[in-house]
Amino acid sequence: EGLAYLRLDYAAFYKHVHFSPAARAFVDVLVSQPMSDEDLGGEEYYKYWPHLHMAEWAAQLEKFLRAHAGNPYAPDALKRYHSIVDLMFFKSVPSRGPNGVIDRWNWQKNEILGPLAQTYQGTLTGRLIGDFIAAVDANGQKAPQGLKQRFAALIDAELAPKKGADAATAVLCTDLFEQLPDREITAAANLPQMPICVSFIPKYP
Numbered sequence: 001e002g003l004a005y006l007r008l009d010y011a012a013f014y015k016h017v018h019f020s021p022a023a024r025a026f027v028d029v030l031v032s033q034p035m036s037d038e039d040l041g042g043e044e045y046y047k048y049w050p051h052l053h054m055a056e057w058a059a060q061l062e063k064f065l066r067a068h069a070g071n072p073y074a075p076d077a078l079k080r081y082h083s084i085v086d087l088m089f090f091k092s093v094p095s096r097g098p099n100g101v102i103d104r105w106n107w108q109k110n111e112i113l114g115p116l117a118q119t120y121q122g123t124l125t126g127r128l129i130g131d132f133i134a135a136v137d138a139n140g141q142k143a144p145q146g147l148k149q150r151f152a153a154l155i156d157a158e159l160a161p162k163k164g165a166d167a168a169t170a171v172l173c174t175d176l177f178e179q180l181p182d183r184e185i186t187a188a189a190n191l192p193q194m195p196i197c198v199s200f201i202p203k204y205p
Contacts, residue, residue: 025068026073062124066159
C-alpha cells in the first residue's frame, strides 16, 4: 500500500509565523523558491532547474536587494543571487560537449535565454542573460574564461550593500574590469593606477 510522506507547505506555514518587518520582507521572497541551499543548488550543489524558474528567482532577489539595501538579510539574499547565477550559466546546464561548446546553442539562445533577456530587460538579471549570450556568441559558442568572475564583480557592484566612497569605488572598479580582457581580470592587482580594486575582485573560482 506504500507509505505516506508529509510535506510542509512553506508558503502557508510562514504566513502564520510572526517575523520582524525585515525578516518578513526576505521570507516573502524565499517562500516562492527552494528553501535550503541544498535544494536550490548553485556553488555548493548541483540541481537542475528550468532557466525560466531561475531567472524569476534571480529577479525576485534583485528586486529585494534594491528595495532593502539596509536589510540584515541582504547578505544572505546576495549570496543566493550569486548561487542562482552560477547555476544558470556555469554548471552543466546548458550542457557542454567535451570541447566546452554548449550543446544546441542556437536553440538555447533563441528559445530560452533570448526571451528571458527580453522579459527581464532593464534589470541586472536581464543584463547578465544578454551578456552571457553575447559572450558565448563571440567565443565560438563557449563561455569565455573569466566570465564568471566578471559577472560576480558586476553583481557585487550593483547589489552588495555599500556606503559612500566604497560604493563609488566598486562601480569604478567594475567599469575597469569590464574593459579588461578576461584573462587579465585576476591580474588587476598589478595595475598601478587602480590598486584599490584588488579588494573588489570577487573570491570566486
